[in-house]
Structure formats: C-alpha cells, structure tokens
Amino acid sequence: MVDALAAVLAETVGQRAGGWDLSGEIPEDALRALGTRGVLCAAVPAEFGGQGLSALANGELTAHAGVLCGSTRSVMTSQGMAAWTVQRFGDDKQRVDLLGRLTGGELAAVCFSETQAGSDLSAIGTRIVEEDGEIVVDGRKVWATAAAYADLLLVMGVHGAGAAVAAVPASARGVTVEKIPGPLGCRAAGHSNIRLDSVRLPKDSLLVGSRLPMAMLGTIALTYGRLSVAWGCVGMLRACLAAGTRHVRDREQFGRPLADHQLVARHIADLYTLERTATHACERAAESWDRQAPNLASDAVLAKYVAAGNAAEGAARAVQVMASAAAEDGHVVARAYRDAKLMELIEGTSEICQLILARRALEDVP
Amino acid sequence: MSNTDYAGTLTEEAARAALTDFLELRTKHVWEPATDLFESGAVTSIFAMELVVHVEQTFGVTIEGDELTMENFRTIDAMVAMVFRLKAGARRG
Ligand SMILES: Cc1cc2nc3c(=O)[nH]c(=O)nc-3n(C[C@H](O)[C@H](O)[C@H](O)COP(=O)(O)OP(=O)(O)OC[C@H]3O[C@@H](n4cnc5c(N)ncnc54)[C@H](O)[C@@H]3O)c2cc1C
Numbered sequence: 001m002v003d004a005l006a007a008v009l010a011e012t013v014g015q016r017a018g019g020w021d022l023s024g025e026i027p028e029d030a031l032r033a034l035g036t037r038g039v040l041c042a043a044v045p046a047e048f049g050g051q052g053l054s055a056l057a058n059g060e061l062t063a064h065a066g067v068l069c070g071s072t073r074s075v076m077t078s079q080g081m082a083a084w085t086v087q088r089f090g091d092d093k094q095r096v097d098l099l100g101r102l103t104g105g106e107l108a109a110v111c112f113s114e115t116q117a118g119s120d121l122s123a124i125g126t127r128i129v130e131e132d133g134e135i136v137v138d139g140r141k142v143w144a145t146a147a148a149y150a151d152l153l154l155v156m157g158v159h160g161a162g163a164a165v166a167a168v169p170a171s172a173r174g175v176t177v178e179k180i181p182g183p184l185g186c187r188a189a190g191h192s193n194i195r196l197d198s199v200r201l202p203k204d205s206l207l208v209g210s211r212l213p214m215a216m217l218g219t220i221a222l223t224y225g226r227l228s229v230a231w232g233c234v235g236m237l238r239a240c241l242a243a244g245t246r247h248v249r250d251r252e253q254f255g256r257p258l259a260d261h262q263l264v265a266r267h268i269a270d271l272y273t274l275e276r277t278a279t280h281a282c283e284r285a286a287e288s289w290d291r292q293a294p295n296l297a298s299d300a301v302l303a304k305y306v307a308a309g310n311a312a313e314g315a316a317r318a319v320q321v322m323a324s325a326a327a328e329d330g331h332v333v334a335r336a337y338r339d340a341k342l343m344e345l346i347e348g349t350s351e352i353c354q355l356i357l358a359r360r361a362l363e364d365v366p
Numbered sequence: 367m368s369n370t371d372y373a374g375t376l377t378e379e380a381a382r383a384a385l386t387d388f389l390e391l392r393t394k395h396v397w398e399p400a401t402d403l404f405e406s407g408a409v410t411s412i413f414a415m416e417l418v419v420h421v422e423q424t425f426g427v428t429i430e431g432d433e434l435t436m437e438n439f440r441t442i443d444a445m446v447a448m449v450f451r452l453k454a455g456a457r458r459g
Contacts, residue, residue: 088430088434089430089431089434090430090431091430091431091432092431162436208431208432209430209431209432209433209434209435210434211435212434212435212436213404213411213436215410215411215414216411216414216415216436218411219411219412219414219415220415220418223415292419292422292423293419293423294388294416294417294419294420294423295416296415296416296419297412297415297416297419298412298416301412356410356412359410359412360412363392363393363394363413365394366394
C-alpha cells in the first residue's frame with residue numbers, strides 16, 4: 001500500500017521539484033491528482049474514503065514525499081492535519097462530508113497563526129460568532145501553508161469563552177487569500193495570508209467538538225502536524241545523505257575520493273547519525289500514535305524537535321561536503337538547506353518544543 | 367493498560383480509582399473526585415490531550431464530536447460520568 005502510494009508520488013513529482021521551487025508553484029493538476037489518488041491524507045480511515053494508513057506507514061509515505069519535494073510534503077502535512085482535525089472534532093455528518101471532499105481531490109489549509117498570535121495562540125483575535133442560526137467569522141490569518149491552492153480553510157477563532165474551528169470554503173463571500181510572494185523555503189507550498197471579513201456560513205460549518213480551550217484545541221490539531229513535519233524532515237535528511245554520499249564517493253580532490261579525507265568522512269558520519277536518530281524518534285512517536293499511548297503528544301513534540309534540528313544541521317553538512325555542486329537554487333540539497341530551517345519554526349518553534357519537553361521532564365521527577 | 371482490564375465489570379468506583387491513579391502519577395498532585403483539574407494549572411495542554419487518549423484507551427470508549435468538551439474533563443467525577451454515558455450509548459447503539 002505504501003509502496004503503491006509512494007510510486008504515485010514519484011510519478012507525479014518526477015524530476016520537477018527543482019522547477020517548482022524556482023517558480024514558486026506546483027501545478028494544481030498535480031496536487032489534485034495526488035489528492036484523488038489518496039496520497040495527501042492517507043491516514044484517513046477507509047470508511048471516510050481514505051487509505052487507512054497507520055501512523056507509521058503514513059510517516060514513511062511522508063518521508064518519501066520529503067525526499068522528493070519539500071513543498072509537496074508541506075501541502076501533504078496541511079491536508080493531513082486538516083483531515084485529522086475534522087476526524088477528531090467533527091460529528092458524523094461533518095466527517096462524512098468533509099473527509100469525503102478531502103479524499104476526493106479538494107485541498108485544505110489550516111489557519112491558526114495571526115500577526116499577533118504566532119507561538120502564543122491564546123492571542124488569536126479571529127472571532128467566530130453564532131448569529132441568526134448562522135456563524136460569522138471575522139479576522140486575519142497569516143502564513144497558512146497550501147492556502148493558495150485550498151478549497152477549504154480550517155479557521156481557528158475565539159468562540160464564546162474558548163475557541164473553535166470553522167470549515168470555511170475559500171470561495172465564500174468575504175474571504176481573501178493573498179499568496180506570500182517569496183518564502184525562504186518550501187517555496188511552492190502556497191503559503192498565504194487570509195482576510196475573513198464577516199464571512200457568513202451555515203451553522204454546521206463549525207466543527208461540533210472543537211469548542212475547547214485554545215491551547216487544548218491547538219495541541220490536538222498540531223500533534224498530527226508535528227509528526228508529519230518530523231517525517232518530512234527525515235525525508236530531507238535522506239535526500240541529503242543520498243546526494244552527499246554519492247558525491248564524496250565519486251568526486252576526487254588531491255588524488256583521492258573526497259570520502260577518503262577524514263574531515264569529509266566525519267561530515268558523512270554525522271549526516272548518517274542525524275538521519276538515523278531522526279528516523280528513530282519518528283518511528284517511536286508513530287508507534288505511540290498507533291498504540292494510542294497517552295504519551296503520543298509529547299513523543300510527537302520530541303520527534304519534531306529532534307527531526308527539525310537534525311534536518312537543519314544535516315542539510316548544512318550536505319552543502320558543506322558538496323560545496324559548489326549544491327550551491328544552486330533548485331538543487332535538492334539547496335532546497336533542503338532552506339526548507340529545513342523553516343521546520344524549526346513551524347508547528348511549535350524549537351524553543352516552544354523545549355518548553356514542552358522541559359515541563360514533561362519535570363513532571364517525571366518523583 | 368488496555369480496555370480489557372475492565373471488560374464488562376467496570377464499576378464507577380474502579381473507574382474513579384484508575385483515573386485518580388493516572389492523574390496522581392503524572393501530575394504528582396493529590397486529586398479529589400470533584401476538584402477542578404484545569405483551574406489548578408497542573409494540567410498543561412499536552413497533558414490534556416494525553417488525558418483524552420488515556421480515558422479512551424483505558425475504558426474502550428471513543429470521545430469525539432460534542433462529548434469532547436472541557437466540562438467532561440474538568441473533574442474526575444465528570445470523566446467517570448462521561449465514560450458511563452458513552453458505554454451505555456455504545457451498548458444501545
Ligand atoms: C513555512 C511556514 C509555514 C507555516 N504554515 C502555517 C500553517 O499552515 N498554519 C498556520 O496557522 N501557521 C503557519 N505558520 C506560522 C507558524 O506556525 C509560526 O510562524 C510559528 O508558530 C511561530 O510564530 P511567529 O512566526 O509569530 O514567531 P514568534 O512567536 O514571534 O517567535 C519568535 C521567536 O521567539 C521565540 N519565542 C516565542 N515565545 C517564546 C517563549 N515563550 N519562550 C522562548 N522563546 C519564545 C520563538 O521560538 C522564536 O524563536 C507557518 C510558518 C512558516 C514559516
């Protein structure tokens with residue numbers, strides 16, 4: 001199953017990722033093809049039209065996407081996180097309807113961040129108000145991955161004393177999506193800022209179970225995203241390891257292969273170690289998810305923290321050993337170098353992960 | 367711990383005891399059945415998610431849609447009541 005879906009990815013992305021990075025755009029038909037063929041949110045259960053992959057299998061698929069194209073993998077993370085949010089917070093009718101659409105070729109973005117609310121989601125100012133049997137959504141969102149392509153926006157806002165998530169069609173009146181022109185990395189992932197001006201929607205656009213305190217809502221939704229980003233980082237590390245090792249084996253300087261120079265070999269050893277330890281942290285977190293072990297939330301934070309840090313470090317090592325051979329935009333290692341840095345910022349920056357992990361460690365003190 | 371530990375024979379008392387044990391183990395606080403968990407600040411958002419998953423796993427229930435409210439997790443008693451409501455619902459369904 002994973003192999004078949006990985007083959008769909010390989011066939012759709014092909015050798016085009018470098019070009020997409022340079023143009024800042026993935027052709028929409030490619031994304032829709034990946035969506036209808038089940039790749040973008042493969043963990044959705046079969047009863048809702050998904051592939052029903054385990055977290056471990058979905059993780060391997062996500063890593064595969066990460067090897068090929070960081071932008072496509074980012075879109076996959078958004079779609080998967082949107083689907084998980086619907087699965088967790090929707091009622092039966094919302095699950096059937098929305099998951100059917102997300103597995104049927106429609107694309108989704110998750111809109112949490114705002115100018116004043118980055119790490120601190122409690123500062124969210126977007127409001128979701130119930131009025132005359134409808135809901136009205138008002139606010140501004142920033143940096144929503146995949147929103148430039150999306151049909152559906154999952155928007156988190158203040159609702160009553162807590163928060164809630166509304167499923168907002170991108171075509172709804174009052175919605176304006178503006179693509180961010182030059183992101184540092186994952187350049188074709190369609191990051192956008194969004195304005196929601198008195199967007200009126202039927203009441204059932206509010207995910208029934210999402211009326212929770214902001215922090216809890218964020219944690220549940222982001223746990224999927226963290227695991228997905230972590231596996232994406234494993235993919236970047238694998239791409240860097242593959243390119244780096246091939247290069248140091250085949251290129252000679254001072255009369256012998258680069259790999260025979262010990263200082264170069266050390267970079268390769270470190271790159272290999274970074275890839276392996278990131279993989280192990282991800283496998284562990286995916287197993288916790290699949291067993292539904294209560295520590296799955298902190299394991300996902302750990303995996304994301306380790307994998308993002310490793311990817312940023314590993315990509316820098318790969319650039320170092322390849323030197324000018326990797327110093328051109330569009331090259332797989334150049335892309336990883338830019339993409340990986342951003343992975344230390346999203347779904348909880350490395351510092352926010354550290355705060356969570358420190359708290360976790362302190363809870364364990366007898 | 368898995369739901370089979372309680373197959374068929376779950377009493378409210380056992381459920382209360384199991385939840386109290388888990389909470390005390392993880393938070394290092396002593397919890398009365400009616401104490402507000404969230405007011406205390408001892409329950410982080412990460413832990414809140416772990417609590418949801420723990421309740422689902424231990425008692426073999428699925429907490430989705432409108433059962434997923436803060437009120438249902440606010441006290442040990444509220445969680446016990448929810449578990450029994452969900453179990454009764456599953457038997458009827
Ligand atoms: C490529 C990319 C994709 C994104 N995709 C999405 C998306 O799909 N949906 C969405 O909603 N958002 C998305 N975001 C936004 C992302 O979630 C935020 O950028 C992130 O949460 C950090 O917020 P911020 O940028 O406002 O930084 P800030 O919160 O302002 O942080 C700035 C710095 O201060 C540190 N800091 C902040 N608070 C603390 C603290 N308490 N202790 C220690 N250090 C602290 C941070 O770690 C960071 O180093 C994306 C961002 C990027 C770059």
